Amino acid sequence: MTTETILSSPNLTISCEECGLVVAIPALQDKxxxxxxxxxxLLTKKIAKPYQTATAYASACLMMLILSISFPFxxxxxxxxxxxxxxxxxxxxxxxYQNTLLGLLLFATVLVLPFIYISLMLYLxxxxxxxxxxxxxxxxxxxxxxxxxEPWLMVDVFLLGVLVSLVKIASLAEISLGYSFxxxxxxxxxxxxxxxxxxxxxxxxxxxxxxxxxxxxxGDTHLSQTHLSCHTxxxxxxxxxxxxxxxxxxxxxxxxxxxxxNLQKVxxxxxxxxxxxxxxxxxxxxxxxxxxxxxxxxxxEGVILLWQLGSYPVAAIIxxxxxxxxxxxxxxxxxxxxxxxxxxxxxxxxxxxxxTIYRITEFIGRWSMIDIFVVAILVALVQLQKLMAIYPxxxxxSFAAVVIFTMLSAMKFDSRMLWRQSAEQSTxxxxxxxxxxxPIND
Numbered sequence: 001m002t003t004e005t006i007l008s009s010p011n012l013t014i015s016c017e018e019c020g021l022v023v024a025i026p027a028l029q030d031k032x033x034x035x036x037x038x039x040x041x042l043l044t045k046k047i048a049k050p051y052q053t054a055t056a057y058a059s060a061c062l063m064m065l066i067l068s069i070s071f072p073f074x075x076x077x078x079x080x081x082x083x084x085x086x087x088x089x090x091x092x093x094x095x096x097y098q099n100t101l102l103g104l105l106l107f108a109t110v111l112v113l114p115f116i117y118i119s120l121m122l123y124l125x126x127x128x129x130x131x132x133x134x135x136x137x138x139x140x141x142x143x144x145x146x147x148x149x150e151p152w153l154m155v156d157v158f159l160l161g162v163l164v165s166l167v168k169i170a171s172l173a174e175i176s177l178g179y180s181f182x183x184x185x186x187x188x189x190x191x192x193x194x195x196x197x198x199x200x201x202x203x204x205x206x207x208x209x210x211x212x213x214x215x216x217x218x219g220d221t222h223l224s225q226t227h228l229s230c231h232t233x234x235x236x237x238x239x240x241x242x243x244x245x246x247x248x249x250x251x252x253x254x255x256x257x258x259x260x261x262n263l264q265k266v267x268x269x270x271x272x273x274x275x276x277x278x279x280x281x282x283x284x285x286x287x288x289x290x291x292x293x294x295x296x297x298x299x300x301e302g303v304i305l306l307w308q309l310g311s312y313p314v315a316a317i318i319x320x321x322x323x324x325x326x327x328x329x330x331x332x333x334x335x336x337x338x339x340x341x342x343x344x345x346x347x348x349x350x351x352x353x354x355x356t357i358y359r360i361t362e363f364i365g366r367w368s369m370i371d372i373f374v375v376a377i378l379v380a381l382v383q384l385q386k387l388m389a390i391y392p393x394x395x396x397x398s399f400a401a402v403v404i405f406t407m408l409s410a411m412k413f414d415s416r417m418l419w420r421q422s423a424e425q426s427t428x429x430x431x432x433x434x435x436x437x438x439p440i441n442d
Contacts, residue, residue, distance in 0.1 A: 012210060013218055013236055014043050015229035020222030020416040039355055044201035051129050054197045058122045061194055064187035072178030076381045085380045093380040099392045105400060106376050109154040114191050117153060120146045128206035139207050140250045144232055147200055154369055159188040161373030167314045204233045211248040222416045228254040262414045263337055270333050273405035276398045284393035286375050322371040325364055329406050332361045340417035351418045362410040368403045
């Protein structure tokens with residue numbers, strides 16, 4: 001069997017990572033997707049010409065990344081003084097003003113992690129085609145790293161932060177865009193496209209096909225106590241009822257469903273985010289120095305200033321991303337955690353609604369990093385000695401911590417806790433597997 005036809009095997013079964021239902025995946029044709037019939041979560045998809053498409057986009061992405069750091073990004077001019085920066089200087093300037101952690105965060109999420117992701121993507125797709133080279137363990141580690149760093153790619157968020165910063169300082173001085181700005185815009189689009197092309201289930205099947213099992217687990221759930229699903233590669237493993245088990249395919253540790261232990265972890269992460277939320281909003285996000293006079297600015301003061309200057313769309317973006325989203329996300333996560341603990345057996349309709357809220361909460365969390373990237377661009381660009389300068393404030397690091405810990409809390413939350421009905425208790429078990437008699441079109 002070739003690598004092109006592995007996914008078409010009718011024996012492939014997947015445990016939905018969001019509701020825990022085990023479903024059988026039919027033979028998929030190009031541009032088709034398979035969704036969980038219980039919660040409608042996307043299980044896997046088939047890309048047309050996957051190797052050629054992924055290789056072409058990834059190669060173009062690396063080329064745009066190189067061009068983005070090779071030329072000036074933008075310049076800032078006022079009264080004959082000019083400050084020009086490139087992308088690397090944006091991270092370096094934060095380090096010079098005692099915000100090394102923020103500089104490393106920008107450098108990692110915008111340049112380093114995307115470079116690693118695209119490079120691993122090219123390597124793994126080459127391995128999938130050639131099926132030769134290093135041992136499987138090396139490939140397994142690369143595949144794990146690929147999906148671990150995927151949520152932390154923030155190139156698109158940084159680009160929006162750059163556009164917001166341009167509006168902020170356009171009224172203060174003349175701004176010129178360098179060649180790297182335009183190549184970075186293309187680079188951001190290509191990164192988003194590359195991420196959309198990588199499907200976890202499909203890629204694992206091409207590299208290391210799932211181990212076949214004698215027992216048919218289709219229709220079981222995480223409460224059936226018949227199997228353990230690997231969160232790394234989604235291999236279905238028999239539950240041997242032992243404390244320490246490893247995945248048959250990738251060797252990752254397997255864990256039994258433990259609601260209390262998971263809730264303790266996510267509550268700890270969420271409470272840490274709440275602690276950082278107060279200094280992030282009470283202390284200045286940045287200091288603006290003009291003609292020797294220093295003016296501190298909190299997040300809300302920056303929103304009010306933009307509104308007074310008539311930049312209503314930008315003020316709305318900053319308010320939504322930096323004030324509204326973090327607060328709503330904290331409340332939404334707390335409500336989901338309480339719901340998972342309080343209600344033992346939610347009706348499936350109610351569980352589906354809560355799962356939708358969880359998906360939205362997890363998706364929007366990273367966009368709160370816009371304000372941090374705005375500060376980074378302003379600090380790097382506006383440095384005209386005593387005439388005008390912008391420095392990062394103490395709230396910047398606290399706000400970054402809020403975003404990171406809320407993201408971690410959402411990612412660590414086991415959404416299967418919202419689905420507390422076993423396979424025997426579910427009245428839809430027969431209907432749940434029926435849609436997979438035919439492939440689901442895109």
